[in-house]
Structure formats: structure tokens, C-alpha cells
Amino acid sequence: MAITRTLRHPDGELRLRRVEWGDLVRVDFMTWLENGSLFDSSLYHEPLEFIAGEQSVMPGINHLVLGMTVGESRTQLFPPDLAFGLYRSDLCYRVKRRWLKSHHIVPVIGLEVAILKNDRTVMNMIVTELDGEQVTLDANHKLAGKNIMVQLDLLEIKAPTDREIPGTILE
Structure with a gap:
């Protein structure tokens, strides 16, 4: 079961929490080459867990996950420099x-x-x-120089517990 946090802003409106840099996120993912061949997916193993903004995933995934809410799905084609790098x-x-x-x-x-x-x-x-x-x-990554299609489904956001958001009350 996904855990979601909502924020109550000073105007009283409830808003879904969106991924920010430094959040620990858990996603289901699928990745394809431009020709449509699937080369990796969380269907083959556990969902991917990472800290948004850290270099543990390809740069495009960090950009794609920012601003997502739990339950949201996004798909994007990334050029080599945002995927596994240019071929060198x-x-x-x-x-x-x-x-x-x-x-x-x-x-x-x-x-x-x-x-x-x-x-x-x-x-x-x-x-x-x-x-x-x-x-x-x-020594290049075997997918260096290739465009990569990525689909992310956000399952969970775990915000850093030591950071407070000014002007909001967590519910």
C-alpha cells in the first residue's frame, strides 16, 4: 500500500505532496530502446527506490520524477546524455x-x-x-549513445523527516 502525505496550506486547501530533491521515492518502471524492445522493468524485480537528485539513477529519471504525486505515471524519451551517456x-x-x-x-x-x-x-x-x-x-555502458524511453509509476514518497516546510501542517 502506498503511503501519501498531504499538505494543508495556510489557505486551508489540501494538496497532494509532490516529489522534491532529496525525497526518498519508490517507483515501478519500464525502460525501452527506441525500437520498442523492453530491456528492464521492475516487473522483473523489486520497485526502484532512490533519493531524488542523487546520482544513483540516470539523470533523466531524476528530472522525470520531480513534481510527481503518488499514483501518477509519466513516460518520456531521453537522449543519451540524460540516459546512459554519450558513446566515448x-x-x-x-x-x-x-x-x-x-x-x-x-x-x-x-x-x-x-x-x-x-x-x-x-x-x-x-x-x-x-x-x-x-x-x-x-568500457562504455552497453546502452551508451542510445535514446531510452522510460515510464515511471510513483508508488511512494518518503520526505526527509528532519526538514520542516514553512507555513504548512502535515496531516
């Missing part, structure tokens, strides 16, 4: 096949590889090309 050729690396083999990796196109960098962080990459003794590894 500087995130493609050519390495020697024998280097991968020395790490017990047999390169095959489409293989996902996690590479430990010198700074001890992990970079996830996909083998995209095999050319003789060279292998191309791509």
Missing part, C-alpha cells in the same frame, strides 16, 4: 591477446571482462573486436 571512443582500448590469455581470459566477442586497474578500482569492459593478436575492449 576514448573508453575503447586495444590490448594484446596474449595479455588477456596471461590472465586466463579467452577473448570472444561479447565477453564481459572486469579489469583491475592500477588504482585498485575495477573497470567493466566488453570484448568488441578481435583482430589478429589485438583485442578491443569497450
Whole structure:
């Protein structure tokens, strides 16, 4: 059951609470490529929970959820810069096949590889090309450069409890 908070303004009118930056929200979602193929949905797992405005979701979702009320549904097509980012050729690396083999990796196109960098962080990459003794590894998100359609259904808003809204009474 969704929990909704309403605000009673000084004029006495009851208004539905709308999502603001910093609110913890829970949404059902569906995401499609422009060709209509569904690639992710909360139907496959739990609803998505995130803090509006934080970088834990793609930027377009943050913009779409702002101002929504519980029970509202919104759908929008996002360009790459508001989805999974622009495709960056500087995130493609050519390495020697024998280097991968020395790490017990047999390169095959489409293989996902996690590479430990010198700074001890992990970079996830996909083998995209095999050319003789060279292998191309791509660190772009697999949906980088693509337009993404998103539908959000707002299930719940949990406002920060330590923040008061001047001139209103929460009911």
C-alpha cells in the first residue's frame, strides 16, 4: 500500500505532496530502446527506490520524477546524455591477446571482462573486436549513445523527516 502525505496550506486547501530533491521515492518502471524492445522493468524485480537528485539513477529519471504525486505515471524519451551517456571512443582500448590469455581470459566477442586497474578500482569492459593478436575492449555502458524511453509509476514518497516546510501542517 502506498503511503501519501498531504499538505494543508495556510489557505486551508489540501494538496497532494509532490516529489522534491532529496525525497526518498519508490517507483515501478519500464525502460525501452527506441525500437520498442523492453530491456528492464521492475516487473522483473523489486520497485526502484532512490533519493531524488542523487546520482544513483540516470539523470533523466531524476528530472522525470520531480513534481510527481503518488499514483501518477509519466513516460518520456531521453537522449543519451540524460540516459546512459554519450558513446566515448576514448573508453575503447586495444590490448594484446596474449595479455588477456596471461590472465586466463579467452577473448570472444561479447565477453564481459572486469579489469583491475592500477588504482585498485575495477573497470567493466566488453570484448568488441578481435583482430589478429589485438583485442578491443569497450568500457562504455552497453546502452551508451542510445535514446531510452522510460515510464515511471510513483508508488511512494518518503520526505526527509528532519526538514520542516514553512507555513504548512502535515496531516
